[in-house]
Amino acid sequence: MKKLLGVLFVIAALYVSYQLLENRDSSSSIIETIQDTVQQTVQETGTRLKEELDRIEQNRTEQSATLKTGLSMNNTAAEAVVSNTELSTKDVEGIVQFLAAQLDERSPSVTFRISGSYEDISQGLSDWLKQAFHRNEYAKYAMSSYSYTISSKLLYTEVELKTTFRESKEMTDQVAQYAKELIAAMDLTRYTKEQQVKLIHDWIVTHVQYDESLTRYTAYEALTEGLAVCQGYAMLGYMLYSEAGFDVRIVEGTGKGQEHAWNMIKLDDRWYQLDLTWDDPIGQAADEVSYRYYLVSDEELRQDHVWEGDYPVASVSYKTTLAERAASLDRTSEQYKQLQALRRELGFHWHDDEYTVAAYDELHKLLEQAVDQRQAKVEFRYLKGSATEADVEKALRSLNTRLSYQMSYYQLSEQGDMVVQLALNY
Template identity: 35%
Template sequence: MRKHGGKLLALTLVVIIAFSLEKKLDLFSVMADAGQSSTMGQLESAMAKQFQSRAEHFTLQYAGDKKQLSDTLQTTIRSSLAEDDYVAYILDSYLYTIRSWGDRSTIKIEARYRETPEQTAQVDETVKHALAELLTPSMNDHQKVKVIHDWIVTRLDYDQSLTRYTAYEALATGKAVCQGYSLLGYKMLKEAGIPVLIAEGTVKTGDHAWNMVQLDGQWYHLDLTWDDPVVQGAEQTGSASSRMQPIRYTYYLKTDKEMKADHDWVKSYPPATASYGDKLRELGDGSRPDAKAYIQLKEDIGLGWLEAERTIADRKALSQTVLKQLAAKSVKFQFRYLPGERLSEDLKAAFLAASIPVGYSASYEPYGNDGSMLVSVEVSYSS
């Protein structure tokens, strides 16, 4: 699993303000007139429509206090972009000018985008085709999120050159930085009818972007980039691609508390407070007609390892488990061991304490970010 901070392209802004009737700033040769607004709310809505239509040059008229306009226009632009995360994260830069006389102002905006309308149309077509193959009428929203997650992380590799930022580049080349992963996740989840947004913040290695999704009224974090199963350096060494590696769910539908272990953010996002494991346990209640689907989903994404009967808390409990398995002549058994850093030492001690002549081998891997290990033990018995 690669843990790149990714690279978010900073949005470039140039501002020119003129409060005079005589001084004409004719910076844009072709300009669409988007009409007049008398409140900042109307101005925000008009602006959002222009950005969402991918307008590169447009004019807005405002009838109101010019000082309020100049003081709040940048905030208004950000709010208009927040209405569509896809547009906000493919916008490369924008420039605006204000010309005011009395209570009348003209705002001219020039915007540059990282993805053309034609490229976005290709993304839309690919997404619709992929979802037609991935989704079935019987799927619930939880299952839809999983298949979309799996489709993305097994088809994309992290862009080591740090030059591919869009969903179009992700689909066209199979590579992208975190921004491309998040944009593609946004497109696919939204098309599937799942409420979704793009979150941004920082990790140890720098700026980073990921998604948040809403299921059954609860919001969760979903980091597709960090769930990419390709190991660090695979591209350079020629080792197996993500298509050949096990899918990870380490950053799959996490709470704020879980995510803050190695992600940080300052923007305001919907609170994510509900444990997804608890939610699946509730949905998998035997009294529900669709309980089996949620029980299977819990197993598929590895949350079954959180159950008490599959978790070993300390060396004493590990020794008891080993003795029980050897008495039953088990040739293979699996469990989650909480003090993961002591696994090798404690497992050796448990087999020695059993005083039964056997050979064993163990494979293990970290489980999430809690320090525990998923352990698989194979035992060979003397004839």
């Protein structure tokens, strides 16, 4: 499982001063100086969000300390179980419910009997387990392995299911309690459902860091140590969003060819893909948040993710949903202004035509107008991303104007488009 590396592309600040005069010696026409690196965040989370997260964190400090010292990774009271529950192949629903309950109890071994033909049980058990996993996704990902044996007896078939878990029942109970108290502390009733999804997303991204040792897999470790691989992010997302009343799933597949896990969430009758791990790139500051994989569609996620299975369909991205909503509103209304502010906070505005520069000629015209108007700052999305640095320098040099500039950019999507920010000094 591997986290996306290099979501934020930060380049060294280029400070170039030049004077192009036909009657001057060429040796004095260009002077270049390389300055310190200018760090550019993927998206600004905003002062309001930071204050809100700080408030929540202050309320959670004491409880978090209790959680961190409460359990060890080996702390489990689960024991092997021999069940007397009456199960039959005539009641598949009863079998599935029984298996889901055993997963929830974290029993290392459970032996049970099923009446019915040995052949039916042998063929059906794998599918029944898959159904149980679907009903108890959190327990599925708390588990590290399972196996079963089937023995034919005279009047029944005996099954022994063996499981090992990375997160014990006691740990899961602690995570559930933490989630309950955290969601209560967030006082989500003050926010819309859309704001709630974002607030929880941002809390996880700013409180968990990717475990580069690849040894921490659970939500319990994400909370107690602040470290986890993608599975831990997805489990924590599942627990928090479920506690907040959302329909949520854990999805497994691959990301850029590596084993990976993420979430899907339902918002206003639409399902969206949500990759918390890849919205928290390695190397960025703890309080920085990306929205590159925030509520995206299946089509968008398939650019670098692959998955199979019985998952909901995310046919539309949240970016498209907000654009559709904006198109139906009066541009002078307060509701429209608030929606546009949200789009900017999420970085969705970069996809608007007014911020998009397709090729060099458009770039040259944009920078020429900016220099003529003595603009101090220019921001845009450049579709020819790999040529960003060279094209910006070429365009500014061609203007025959004495100035200096600082530039930073980062890749916005898998298409290679770049968000560019320029500071111009005259």
